[in-house]
Amino acid sequence: MKRTFLWLEKNLEPIFIVVLFFAMTLLISLQVVLRFGFNTGFSWAEELARFIFIWIMYFSFSYATRNQAHININLFINQFKSSVQKALLILADLLFLIFSIIIFISVIRVSLSTMEYNIKSASLDITMNVMYGAGVIGFLLINLRLIQNIWWKLKNVKQPIKSFRERTGLDRENIFTRSLAKEEKK
Template identity: 35%
Template sequence: MKKVLKYLEENLEEMLMVLMLGAMAVIMGVQVFSRYVLGVSLSWSEEITRYLFIWSAFMSVSLCTRKCISIKIDQFIKFFPERGEAAFKIVNLTFSFIYFAYLIPYSAAYLKTTIASGQVSPACGIPMYYIQAAPLVCFSLTGIRLIQRWIINLEIILKKKHPDLGEGSLAGSITESVTDNIGNKEDI
């Protein structure tokens, strides 16, 4: 169970994005083949591809947060020692968390409105709340990833090693896998 949780924590976003991007490529390939070779156009392919693209775009926010990839100018903080860098990163992570915490209720309200409307997609008849759930799910996942980064940087400031959270505990697995993924202090 611990290995499964650790694997999911390390690879969840990548797995989902690879599946979605692969599905988009296959669906569009089938659409091109069907249109130009068979002479029949698939009415559902563009719609499904669009919805997969929406989900992959929102999922990439969480992936970039986990891997600490964002648009930033970090030359200033490189002048500081490790603890100083971590302090600046905590401030940045705190503002990012506040931003996503602000967005979550609005995305939930948007999803609630979509559920109440009963709207379905035109070509496939898919309930639109499956698509409109992307912001809520991905902003929540991003919030979790920000908290993980915040804890790691706080431990650097306090010069503590990561606590032993117990064999098989979810918190221990998450902390261990996040620190294993970091590698060097520049990625923290």
């Protein structure tokens, strides 16, 4: 069970990204064949592909957050000694977390409003919360990944600055996987 959790913690977003990307590619390819080969097609395929793309995008944001792969400019931070750089990196993560929480609350409000007014998609005739749910799940995962990153940095403040800027989060041990691995050995 714990091994499964550890594996999912590392691979949750990539699994969804790959499965959704495959489904979107298959759907669009089928639509192209139907349009150009048989002069027909599905009226809902473009909208569904757009919804799938939005879900892929939010899972990708979460994955980039987990791996600390967002674009950043280090010119200013590099001017300081290592301990100040670490503090600034933690502060940047905290500010990003505050921003993400605000967006998460806003997306929940939009989803509730969509539910209240029963807003539906144009061609699929399903609730638009299928699309807005991507933002809710995406920002929930982003917030969890940011908390993991901040927690790891606070617990490992004595690590070299390179580990704070690690780009391969899959290889970097975080506090949750470490504690679960210790429990598993018992």
